[in-house]
Every structure is written in structure tokens, then in C-alpha cells.
Amino acid sequence: MDHRQPRPPLDLESSFTTRFRMICEPICARGRQTDQPSRSTDQLRVVIGHKTELIDLRRSGWERAMGDLTLHWSPRSPFVRKVMVAAHELGLTDRLTLRRTVVQMTKPNPDLLPDNPLSKIPTLVLADGSALIDSGVICEYLDSLAGGGVIIPATGPERWSELSRHALATGFLDLLILWRNERNKPTERQTADWLSSFATKASASLARFESEAGPIAPGPLSLSGIALGCCLSYLDFRFTDLDWRAGHPKLAQWHDAFRQRPSAIATEVRDDG
Numbered sequence: 001m002d003h004r005q006p007r008p009p010l011d012l013e014s015s016f017t018t019r020f021r022m023i024c025e026p027i028c029a030r031g032r033q034t035d036q037p038s039r040s041t042d043q044l045r046v047v048i049g050h051k052t053e054l055i056d057l058r059r060s061g062w063e064r065a066m067g068d069l070t071l072h073w074s075p076r077s078p079f080v081r082k083v084m085v086a087a088h089e090l091g092l093t094d095r096l097t098l099r100r101t102v103v104q105m106t107k108p109n110p111d112l113l114p115d116n117p118l119s120k121i122p123t124l125v126l127a128d129g130s131a132l133i134d135s136g137v138i139c140e141y142l143d144s145l146a147g148g149g150v151i152i153p154a155t156g157p158e159r160w161s162e163l164s165r166h167a168l169a170t171g172f173l174d175l176l177i178l179w180r181n182e183r184n185k186p187t188e189r190q191t192a193d194w195l196s197s198f199a200t201k202a203s204a205s206l207a208r209f210e211s212e213a214g215p216i217a218p219g220p221l222s223l224s225g226i227a228l229g230c231c232l233s234y235l236d237f238r239f240t241d242l243d244w245r246a247g248h249p250k251l252a253q254w255h256d257a258f259r260q261r262p263s264a265i266a267t268e269v270r271d272d273g
Contacts, residue, residue, distance in 0.1 A: 067094060067095040067096045067097045068095060068097075068126075068127045069095050069096050069097065069124055069125070069126060069127070070096075070097045070098075070099055070124070070125040071083065071084075071096050071097070071098055071099065071122055071123075071124050071125075071138075072099050072101035072112055072115065072116070072121045072122060072123040072124075072125075073098040073099060073100060073101060073121065073122065074100065074101060074102065074103070074121055075269065075270045075271075076269055076270070076271055077121055077122070078173055078230045078231065078233070078234040078237075078269065079121065079122055079135040079173070079230075080121055080122045080135070081230045081233075081267050081269060082122075082135045082136075082139060082226055082227055082230050083122045083124070083135050083138050083139060083142070084263075084266075084267040085221070085226045085229070085230065085263045085264060085267050086138075086139040086142050086143070086151060086223065086226055087142055088262065088263035088266055088267065089150075089151060089220040089221050089226065089263050090142055090143065090145070090146040090150055090151065090220060091146065092142055092145055092146060095145070101121055101123075103119055103120060103121050105181075115131040116131060116133050118133065120133065122135055122138055124138045124141070135170070136166060136170060136223070136227075139151065139152075139223055139226070140152060140223075143223070150220050151220050151221065151222055151223045151226065152166075152222070152223050162222060162223060162224055163223075165212075165222075165224035165228075166223045166224040166227050168205065168208070168224075169209075169224055169227035169228040169231050170227050170231075171205075172201075172202070172205045172231050173227065173230065173231045173234060175198060175201055175202060175205070176202070176231065176234055176235065176238070176239070178198065179195070179198035179199075179202065180238050180239070182194050182195055182198065183195070206244055206248055206251065207248075209228060209248075209251050210247075210248040210249075210250055210251045213248075213250035213251045213253070213254045214250070214254070215254075215257070216254065216257050216258065216261075221258075221261065221263070225258070228258075229255065229258035229259075229264060232244070232251070232255045232258070233255075233258075233259070233264075233268075233269060234269070237269050237271075
């Protein structure tokens with residue numbers, strides 16, 4: 001006769017919470033319950049044997065507590081969008097927990113400073129509590145998780161060419177943000193030479209991208225392509241008075257194709273106030 005006691009029913013939510021805390025204990029130790037309700041998925045589907053259960057993530061108090069990597073995130077940041085597009089292209093979005101983080105040039109975010117002393121996003125917190133900063137570094141890390149050499153060539157001249165194109169697109173994005181900051185100043189505080197310099201560099205950058213534009217190759221988008229797509233979308237978002245497509249037909253066509261990719265649709269920039 002079997003005298004073993006029957007096993008108690010499995011508490012799926014408790015099991016999930018325990019596993020999440022084991023994986024992300026350094027993050028959980030610093031975590032806070034979000035002030036705003038999550039705008040993302042509130043339920044997680046778990047299959048055990050032939051049984052499917054839905055776990056209500058809202059009851060655990062964690063915003064999108066589904067991944068072992070926590071990304072300080074904003075829906076308006078083009079640099080955060082680079083990381084999100086890369087995650088979609090690499091099939092790694094399920095590894096990310098998105099933490100809404102507000103940053104301002106004039107007001108450092110005290111909750112972000114322990115992870116990034118510069119108070120800048122994106123910042124990626126790993127399962128052991130260490131943090132990666134800079135969108136390019138984070139994208140390269142995600143590429144390594146996907147096996148390496150997917151969105152960035154692993155070796156050879158192609159790698160350096162790709163990194164150089166990525167640096168140009170990222171530098172262009174930096175320029176646009178500085179340009180916008182200057183344009184947003186009261187007229188009497190604007191520096192005419194700076195505005196002229198920004199406009200000249202933007203024109204030269206668009207001309208370079210126009211000369212290199214072509215069809216998007218099959219497969220995951222390259223890192224430089226991700227950066228360029230986010231850059232051009234930022235032009236549309238923040239520089240509505242600039243008709244950058246005029247005189248750049250090949251680049252405009254390239255960007256139209258970028259905007260139709262699932263990764264771009266899923267990460268489209270929005271102004272949530």
C-alpha cells in the first residue's frame with residue numbers, strides 16, 4: 001500500500017513569483033511597485049502538462065515581470081527604441097522587463113542613478129544586478145544572447161564597416177537632439193551659429209545616407225539600419241517642419257520599408273506626456 005501523502009495543489013502564481021525572485025533577486029531587492037498601472041500585458045499563460053493557467057501579473061505588483069533583464073524604458077526615447085527594435089529583430093522581447101523611467105537633462109532621476117550615474121536611458125539591468133549603459137552596448141549584448149553575428153558581423157572588415165555606419169547614424173541622432181534643444185529655447189537665447197551648424201551637418205548626413213540607401217536585405221535588420229530607422233522616425237516625430245524626404249527619394253523609400261517591419265510597428269514612438 002502506498003502511504004505517501006497526496007501532493008498539495010500547485011500554486012502557480014506563487015511558483016512563478018518564487019522563480020522570478022530567484023532569477024532576478026538583485027533587481028527585486030531594489031524594485032518598487034509601479035505608481036501607474038501597467039499598459040502592457042497583465043496576464044501570463046503557463047502550460048503545465050495538459051493544463052493551461054493564466055497568472056495575473058498585477059497581483060504580484062511587478063510591471064511586466066516576465067523577463068530576467070530589466071530595461072529602463074520610455075516610449076519617447078529614440079535610443080530606447082533602438083534597443084527595443086533590436087530585441088524584436090533578435091526574438092528576445094520575452095527576456096525584457098520594461099521599467100518606465102523618466103529622465104530630464106535638468107533633473108537627474110534618483111531611482112536611476114544607482115544603475116546609471118549619468119541618469120540616461122536606455123539602461124539594462126542584468127539578472128545579477130549589474131548594469132549596461134549606452135544603446136549600442138546593449139544592442140551588442142542582445143546580439144550575443146542571440147548567438148552573435150546576427151545584427152552585427154562578428155569579425156572582419158564587415159564588422160568595422162557596420163560599426164562605422166552605426167556610429168554615423170547614432171551621431172546624427174545625437175545631433176538632432178542637440179538641435180531640438182537649441183530650437184526649443186526662447187529666440188533671444190538661441191545661438192545662430194549653432195543652429196546653422198546643426199542644419200549643415202544634418203544636410204550632409206542625409207546626403208550620405210541617401211547615397212548608400214538601397215533595399216533592406218532579408219533577415220534581421222542590421223544595427224546600423226536599426227539606428228538609421230529610429231533616427232529618421234525621430235525626424236518625423238520632432239521635426240515636423242522639415243521635409244527631409246524632399247531630395248532624398250531612395251532614403252525615403254528605405255524608411256517606408258523600415259516602418260512596415262513588425263519590429264518598427266511594435267515600437268513606434270508615442271508621446272505619453
